[in-house]
Amino acid sequence: MKTIMLGNQAIARGAYEAGVTVAVAYPGTPSTEITEFVAGYDDIYAEWSPNEKVAMEVALGSAMAGARTMVSMKHVGVNVAADPLFTASYTGINGGLVICTADDPGMHSSQNEQDSRYYARAAHIPMLEPADSNEALSYMKRAFDISEAYDTPVFIRLTTRISHSQSIVQLNEREVVELKPYEKNIEKNVMMPLYARPKHIIVEKRMNQLAEDASTFTDLNTVEMKDTKVGIITSGVPYQYVKEVMPDASVLKLGMVHPLPKKLIEDFASKVDRLYIVEELEPIFEEQIKAWGIKVIGKEIFTVQGEYSANMIEERILGKELELRDAEKLPGRPPVLCPGCPHRGIYYVLKKLKIHATGDIGCYTLGALPPLEGIDTCVCMGGGVSMLHGVEKARGKEFIKKWVGIVGDSTFVHSGITGLVDIVYNKGISTVMILDNSTTGMTGHQENPTTGRNLKGEEVPVLNLVALCKAVGIHHVRVVNPFKPKEVEVALKEETNREEPSVIIASAPCELLDKKKKRIPLYVNQETCRKCNMCMKIGCPAIQKKDGNIIINDALCVGCNLCTKVCPFGAIEKGE
Amino acid sequence: MSVKNILVVGVGGQGTLLTSRILGNLALNNGYDVKLSEVHGMAQRGGSVVTHIRFGEKVYSPLVEIGHADVIVAFEKMEALRWAHYLKKDGVMIVNTQEINPMPVITGGAEYPSDLVEQIKGKCDKTIFIDALSHARELGNFRVVNTVLLGELAKHLDFDVEQWEKAIEITVPKKTIEINTKAFKSL
Numbered sequence: 001m002k003t004i005m006l007g008n009q010a011i012a013r014g015a016y017e018a019g020v021t022v023a024v025a026y027p028g029t030p031s032t033e034i035t036e037f038v039a040g041y042d043d044i045y046a047e048w049s050p051n052e053k054v055a056m057e058v059a060l061g062s063a064m065a066g067a068r069t070m071v072s073m074k075h076v077g078v079n080v081a082a083d084p085l086f087t088a089s090y091t092g093i094n095g096g097l098v099i100c101t102a103d104d105p106g107m108h109s110s111q112n113e114q115d116s117r118y119y120a121r122a123a124h125i126p127m128l129e130p131a132d133s134n135e136a137l138s139y140m141k142r143a144f145d146i147s148e149a150y151d152t153p154v155f156i157r158l159t160t161r162i163s164h165s166q167s168i169v170q171l172n173e174r175e176v177v178e179l180k181p182y183e184k185n186i187e188k189n190v191m192m193p194l195y196a197r198p199k200h201i202i203v204e205k206r207m208n209q210l211a212e213d214a215s216t217f218t219d220l221n222t223v224e225m226k227d228t229k230v231g232i233i234t235s236g237v238p239y240q241y242v243k244e245v246m247p248d249a250s251v252l253k254l255g256m257v258h259p260l261p262k263k264l265i266e267d268f269a270s271k272v273d274r275l276y277i278v279e280e281l282e283p284i285f286e287e288q289i290k291a292w293g294i295k296v297i298g299k300e301i302f303t304v305q306g307e308y309s310a311n312m313i314e315e316r317i318l319g320k321e322l323e324l325r326d327a328e329k330l331p332g333r334p335p336v337l338c339p340g341c342p343h344r345g346i347y348y349v350l351k352k353l354k355i356h357a358t359g360d361i362g363c364y365t366l367g368a369l370p371p372l373e374g375i376d377t378c379v380c381m382g383g384g385v386s387m388l389h390g391v392e393k394a395r396g397k398e399f400i401k402k403w404v405g406i407v408g409d410s411t412f413v414h415s416g417i418t419g420l421v422d423i424v425y426n427k428g429i430s431t432v433m434i435l436d437n438s439t440t441g442m443t444g445h446q447e448n449p450t451t452g453r454n455l456k457g458e459e460v461p462v463l464n465l466v467a468l469c470k471a472v473g474i475h476h477v478r479v480v481n482p483f484k485p486k487e488v489e490v491a492l493k494e495e496t497n498r499e500e501p502s503v504i505i506a507s508a509p510c511e512l513l514d515k516k517k518k519r520i521p522l523y524v525n526q527e528t529c530r531k532c533n534m535c536m537k538i539g540c541p542a543i544q545k546k547d548g549n550i551i552i553n554d555a556l557c558v559g560c561n562l563c564t565k566v567c568p569f570g571a572i573e574k575g576e
Numbered sequence: 577m578s579v580k581n582i583l584v585v586g587v588g589g590q591g592t593l594l595t596s597r598i599l600g601n602l603a604l605n606n607g608y609d610v611k612l613s614e615v616h617g618m619a620q621r622g623g624s625v626v627t628h629i630r631f632g633e634k635v636y637s638p639l640v641e642i643g644h645a646d647v648i649v650a651f652e653k654m655e656a657l658r659w660a661h662y663l664k665k666d667g668v669m670i671v672n673t674q675e676i677n678p679m680p681v682i683t684g685g686a687e688y689p690s691d692l693v694e695q696i697k698g699k700c701d702k703t704i705f706i707d708a709l710s711h712a713r714e715l716g717n718f719r720v721v722n723t724v725l726l727g728e729l730a731k732h733l734d735f736d737v738e739q740w741e742k743a744i745e746i747t748v749p750k751k752t753i754e755i756n757t758k759a760f761k762s763l
């Protein structure tokens with residue numbers, strides 16, 4: 001049967017068809033939907049782990065125990081999972097293990113633009129890269145075969161344009177795969193120096209073997225010999241751009257991007273007059289191929305930044321001067337906190353009190369821009385907690401009284417807890433704010449250990465954040481309602497001035513969670529409004545100025561009432 | 577048929593994804609190769625969003641290039657102009673006249689252009705302006721803006737009405753099939 005599928009959905013389908021029985025992940029754009037779709041298959045156990053390192057370890061345990069297992073994350077998630085990942089390369093697997101990682105060239109929804117192919121090279125793990133949804137599905141199955149044939153985890157690398165594009169896929173039956181028998185084997189699985197040293201030799205051997213065999217993987221590494229004047233080596237979505245504008249060029253499409261098929265590449269290079277490498281992000285093919293003494297043109301005409309396009313290839317390789325109209329210069333439209341977002345009230349008060357904040361990854365980054373300007377930093381998950389402690393140690397106790405750390409519920413569980421332990425252990429006095437919106441908001445609302453439900457929708461024990469903070473050694477933990485700015489203000493003043501560490505939990509669900517809630521928009525009474533602009537300070541997209549008047553866009557307002565609390569003249573009223 | 581290129585643009589949260597999915601199913605049902613590229617994650621929170629839809633005998637790239645769009649469906653007026661350079665010379669620009677102020681405008685750092693209609697007309701030869709929000713309201717559900725706009729798009733593509741209705745039926749949530757079909761036929 002043929003149907004149309006998102007790349008991520010096709011990955012999930014591929015896992016299903018390959019007989020996967022365990023799937024683990026931490027959400028992160030653009031990888032999130034893989035696991036959401038996988039959870040839809042009753043034959044597969046699927047979970048959100050608290051972070052990528054845990055997910056990787058759960059997956060490795062499951063594979064060692066004999067199940068075909070997949071683990072998914074975004075590119076920066078691999079950084080978190082890197083510790084077990086590098087050693088999983090040494091232990092190898094038992095049941096097949098596939099690691100799906102989604103890179104984000106162009107940084108549509110990420111804090112950096114790192115290239116996961118480096119991880120494949122660094123950890124000595126083979127990596128496949130599909131170029132559309134149908135390949136995403138079939139490569140998954142192929143990845144499991146390679147994993148088991150070579151006793152290694154296998155990476156599948158995706159990019160935003162593969163993960164979040166839809167194209168036609170061919171569906172097949174699920175393969176029934178028995179659990180592999182488990183046998184205790186300390187030489188294989190206990191990586192202490194005694195056993196790790198011989199394992200390193202095996203890893204090198206395995207990769208050499210794979211590098212040799214890669215030239216025979218003609219289903220993955222395909223050669224389309226046409227006009228021999230120009231040859232192009234490419235992979236993933238750039239392959240599609242190449243085909244779009246250069247249908248007559250000879251193309252070597254790499255479906256396996258690590259290790260590279262040296263023989264195949266040498267052979268291809270010898271048959272074409274001029275050889276180009278078209279790869280987004282880092283010059284990873286280029287550097288290896290150049291090191292073999294093959295002349296190629298790559299990053300001297302292409303960039304290491306952002307996404308490529310068909311137009312770009314037309315210009316850079318075909319040397320065409322395209323007459324492209326420029327984009328109009330218009331006011332930008334950056335993403336913003338939704339109308340009714342619980343974070344807004346917190347940022348409003350922080351700004352009022354002139355308090356700085358080390359921020360974190362999540363919806364709260366949306367409050368970084370004017371007018372709220374709520375955070376000073378955003379680096380990684382958990383960074384909002386630990387960086388705060390660093391600021392305190394650098395500048396002292398008085399200084400830190402004008403600072404807080406911001407972290408979300410999911411992010412706190414991901415890697416904020418250890419930072420909080422550090423604050424208590426090392427005698428910090430910092431105040432951490434957990435903005436608990438009962439979900440993992442930015443990635444599209446996934447459950448997490450604080451929400452009381454798991455990925456399969458079952459009811460599970462709720463992680464009690466207050467009790468947890470107390471157990472860590474925080475004596476002053478208080479819960480506030482972010483829609484009550486007064487309450488937030490009092491709490492912030494008291495806690496930041498304390499000579500002890502403290503935690504303020506701002507608790508209110510993400511506005512988008514309850515789909516059934518009745519939302520009655522507010523309106524501005526033009527008689528009583530004195531145009532003081534106070535309500536504009538909360539940065540609500542629903543409040544706008546039109547012909548000198550302040551009005552509320554009723555298609556956007558959800559009636560959260562925050563603006564009524566900041567209006568000094570009571571001019572904002574409830575609608576019908 | 578050469579490949580058809582369509583862009584659906586708007587503001588994150590306006591429901592542009594549903595529109596493109598209906599189009600995807602429509603093309604698939606009619607035996608075409610089809611690719612869509614969507615926006616998930618950050619931009620969905622009120623940012624400027626774009627979905628690319630391409631269908632034909634064989635489609636490689638999932639992206640419509642600058643200057644190649646046959647039709648642009650804009651859910652918001654300023655977004656129409658922001659993406660107008662993607663339109664071909666004789667391409668059609670369908671604009672929902674709804675205005676949503678971006679944050680730089682709300683904070684007073686920038687102004688919402690007052691002459692957008694003229695500017696769009698100046699840049700695109702064929703423009704159609706529709707107050708889809710009012711239409712949708714009259715139908716009793718302001719969320720069906722997207723199917724109202726699809727109704728206009730249908731006039732510029734070669735598919736039978738039944739095919740469109742079928743695509744809507746299999747794509748939208750069951751409970752909303754009726755209102756969406758009504759909205760589709762409302763123009």
Ligand code: SF4
Binds near residue numbers: 441442
């Ligand atoms: S998704 Fe939820 S948490 Fe994120 S900005 Fe919107 S309302 Fe706020």
Ligand code: SF4
Binds near residue numbers: 552562
């Ligand atoms: S206008 Fe006021 S009540 Fe409406 S969503 Fe914005 S802050 Fe909330």
